[in-house]
Amino acid sequence: MSRPTRIEVNCETGVETIIELTDEEIAQREVDAAAFAAAEAERTAAAEALAALKTSAKAKLVAGTPLTEEEAATLVI
């Protein structure tokens, strides 16, 4: 498998160079990708939890039943 590369363009000379990533750069990319995936999972879970709270709050409002504090917080700006 070929090694990942990056492009460097020197604006003074106009020379474009394709450079193989170092071991450290590859390792950093893997760390960044893992951190990004974890952050995305967290963001998605938070969005889904908020949507569920809003749905529950709306249903309770329609039914005239008490809302929890968390549910009420989704309706009050």
Add this chain to the structure above:
Amino acid sequence: MANTFELIASSTVGSGGSANIDFTSIPSTYTDLVLKVSGRQGAENAFDITFNGATTSYVVRRLQGNGSSASFSDGSGTTTAIRVIGIASSGSTANTFGNSEIYIPNYAGSNNKSVSIDAVNEDNAAEAYMNLAAGIRSNTAAINQITITPRAGSLAEYSTAYLYGIKNS
């Protein structure tokens, strides 16, 4: 009013992709810079821009629409780069590329470096992001290097970046 809009440098990603595109030795002879990026990458629809290789002191605020609703984003508090939601991902319609324009005024001056961004991630689907954003790097050093790094995977073949210089006199 700008009276010069001149191509400084450009790059087109070849087969195999690229981890980033790095414009170095940017001359300080212009008033402003404009960076235009057309790209496609891995699983995410964003890329990062950093100045002078630095990964600190960035802030971005974004107004965005996704095809059905509008929202505000502070970039999830990211301070390591100017994050641009303006690139197609592997989940986007095949052969589509996102487009972004990043305007960088007074890049060679001694004030903090602000940017304005107009970007779309392009997807022939119900959800596709378009956004206007403002960003800043709280650092007074002149910008002589700009690095474009996709958030996931590599920039796909045929992705392009064009850097223009603008003079107001």
